[in-house]
Amino acid sequence: MRMVxxxxxxxxxxxxxxxxxxxxxxxxxxxAEVAGCWNLGGLAEGAKTPVVTVAFSLSRDGVxxxxxxxxxxxxxxxxxxxxxxxxxxxxxxxxxxxxxxKLPLEKYEIWRNTELTFNPERMSLx
Amino acid sequence: MKxxxxxxxxxxxxxxxxxxxxxxxxxxxxxxxxxVIEPLPFAAPSFxxxxxxxxxxxxxxxxxxxxxxxxTGLFRExxxxxxxxxxxxxxxxxxxxxxxxxxxxxxxxxxxxxxxNTLNVKFRLYDVFSGAELGSGLQFAGTTEGWRRMAHKxxxxxxxxxxxxxxxxxxxxxxxxxxxxKDKRLKRxxxxxxxxxxxxxxxxxxxxxLAPRFSPSxxxxxxTSYESGFPRIYVLDIGSVQRRVLESxxxxxxxAPRFSPxxxxxxFSLSQGGNTDIYTMDVATGQSTRLTKTPAxxxxxxxxxxxxxIVFESDRSGTQQLYVMPxxxxxxxxxxxxxxxxxxxxxxxxxxxIAFTKQNKGRFHIGVMRVDGxxxxxxxxxxxxxxxxxxxxxxxxxxxRETQGAGGSSSLYSVDITGRNLRPVRTPEGGSDPSWxxxxx
Numbered sequence: 001m002r003m004v005x006x007x008x009x010x011x012x013x014x015x016x017x018x019x020x021x022x023x024x025x026x027x028x029x030x031x032a033e034v035a036g037c038w039n040l041g042g043l044a045e046g047a048k049t050p051v052v053t054v055a056f057s058l059s060r061d062g063v064x065x066x067x068x069x070x071x072x073x074x075x076x077x078x079x080x081x082x083x084x085x086x087x088x089x090x091x092x093x094x095x096x097x098x099x100x101x102k103l104p105l106e107k108y109e110i111w112r113n114t115e116l117t118f119n120p121e122r123m124s125l126x
Numbered sequence: 127m128k129x130x131x132x133x134x135x136x137x138x139x140x141x142x143x144x145x146x147x148x149x150x151x152x153x154x155x156x157x158x159x160x161x162v163i164e165p166l167p168f169a170a171p172s173f174x175x176x177x178x179x180x181x182x183x184x185x186x187x188x189x190x191x192x193x194x195x196x197x198t199g200l201f202r203e204x205x206x207x208x209x210x211x212x213x214x215x216x217x218x219x220x221x222x223x224x225x226x227x228x229x230x231x232x233x234x235x236x237x238x239x240x241x242x243n244t245l246n247v248k249f250r251l252y253d254v255f256s257g258a259e260l261g262s263g264l265q266f267a268g269t270t271e272g273w274r275r276m277a278h279k280x281x282x283x284x285x286x287x288x289x290x291x292x293x294x295x296x297x298x299x300x301x302x303x304x305x306x307x308k309d310k311r312l313k314r315x316x317x318x319x320x321x322x323x324x325x326x327x328x329x330x331x332x333x334x335x336l337a338p339r340f341s342p343s344x345x346x347x348x349x350t351s352y353e354s355g356f357p358r359i360y361v362l363d364i365g366s367v368q369r370r371v372l373e374s375x376x377x378x379x380x381x382a383p384r385f386s387p388x389x390x391x392x393x394f395s396l397s398q399g400g401n402t403d404i405y406t407m408d409v410a411t412g413q414s415t416r417l418t419k420t421p422a423x424x425x426x427x428x429x430x431x432x433x434x435x436i437v438f439e440s441d442r443s444g445t446q447q448l449y450v451m452p453x454x455x456x457x458x459x460x461x462x463x464x465x466x467x468x469x470x471x472x473x474x475x476x477x478x479x480i481a482f483t484k485q486n487k488g489r490f491h492i493g494v495m496r497v498d499g500x501x502x503x504x505x506x507x508x509x510x511x512x513x514x515x516x517x518x519x520x521x522x523x524x525x526x527r528e529t530q531g532a533g534g535s536s537s538l539y540s541v542d543i544t545g546r547n548l549r550p551v552r553t554p555e556g557g558s559d560p561s562w563x564x565x566x567x
Contacts, residue, residue, distance in 0.1 A: 091231055
């Protein structure tokens with residue numbers, strides 16, 4: 001009986017995988033929430049702000065764990081410019097996530113650990 | 127058989143377990159490529175007076191810090207009327223929730239102490255949504271008369287910590303102060319804080335003065351005066367207001383001077399026998415060297431920050447255009463090719479851009495281009511804009527704008543290098559020919 005259960009679980013893996021990814025709509029909605037708080041207006045260089053990647057964890061209610069935010073990726077920019085870009089990204093994540101991002105709880109393990117890459121190159125107002 | 131089933135089971139368990147483990151460990155990855163560009167909201171509750179005499183100054187320092195930041199166009203102050211918290215103790219814990227509630231993304235707190243003529247200003251900057259201090263607290267000491275400088279230093283530190291670039295608030299501007307009608311205008315040299323405060327006059331209006339330029343250390347000014355009837359270059363010590371003429375041969379006219387980045391050499395134009403070329407002069411010895419030798423008018427030279435090259439204007443092609451040559455002279459490369467005439471080029475302190483004045487189709491513009499002439503961008507347009515000068519951080523340009531008509535007057539404006547945040551600079555009288563100092567020590 002146990003063997004049957006295991007086989008069933010294995011055969012059902014593709015279905016489980018579908019549950020284990022965010023849909024395009026869910027990813028876009030999450031990205032849009034963060035983007036709404038990503039303000040480059042306080043950065044003197046605007047579009048020339050370095051690309052930074054920030055890793056962080058979220059609690060089940062979608063609130064970023066402040067202590068978990070860390071910079072994991074940058075280009076070859078000056079340390080000061082990267083620092084300011086990271087601060088702007090960090091502010092965006094924390095500010096818009098203060099009341100919890102609207103993420104599907106049943107997929108918590110998927111978004112529990114997230115990496116957001118902030119790339120300003122396409123920003124329109126220069 | 128039982129053994130075989132068990133082996134398959136373990137293999138499946140192992141495989142499935144591996145798959146799920148990998149899936150669970152892989153973080154969600156998303157690229158954010160759109161955001162918003164709007165002034166960053168900050169709160170600056172009035173700095174705390176730590177002595178009985180400090181009350182008024184504490185409020186004034188706070189006001190200047192806020193005005194500096196607002197003036198960049200990058201920041202927006204949240205009205206104190208919206209504050210939920212008050213800061214009554216510089217060392218008290220910050221109530222982040224109260225500042226988050228009013229969407230203050232940065233919080234500046236400070237304290238001011240006055241003892242006799244000594245002023246101490248300290249401040250802290252907080253990233254409200256991160257719930258943490260941004261950098262460490264800093265303290266500046268000075269005199270009560272220099273309280274505006276203390277405020278500018280605080281604002282510079284805040285600006286630098288948030289934007290990642292150096293500030294420009296604790297700097298000065300030398301310019302030509304103008305009074306009277308266009309046909310009888312009186313001109314004298316003046317120096318002021320970057321924001322138009324603390325104006326001091328350096329010359330009287332007995333002779334026409336033009337194009338003052340700060341030395342790299344900010345302690346001297348070069349300028350052109352018609353005191354002798356012909357244009358001559360003078361060097362003036364700001365502190366003592368003593369001046370001396372840079373000697374040139376009889377029958378010549380010298381003008382458009384600028385210091386080299388090291389401050390030991392002056393590059394300028396010298397007109398002799400109807401021809402104008404560019405020369406350098408060793409300030410200490412007075413020895414001069416000719417850099418250009420063409421029948422054209424070559425003027426308005428400006429060094430690159432590394433002192434290796436000079437940008438200047440010349441009509442050698444038939445119209446006024448911009449050229450770059452080695453600092454020792456030699457072959458010049460034309461860099462301006464757009465419609466119209468180009469003049470008064472100034473190399474950015476960062477070395478990446480050249481600001482210029484452009485005249486085209488009856489309008490004047492202040493613009494910037496890369497040092498190879500590419501990516502020309504016009505920042506302003508008016509009846510007459512001219513004479514750009516760079517802020518020490520290379521982010522802002524100040525220039526003179528003259529209005530049309532017999533009653534027209536000249537005044538100073540600033541604009542950032544994106545063309546945003548065009549603002550008048552408050553001066554007590556008209557102004558032209560601004561030159562921005564480096565940051566003060």
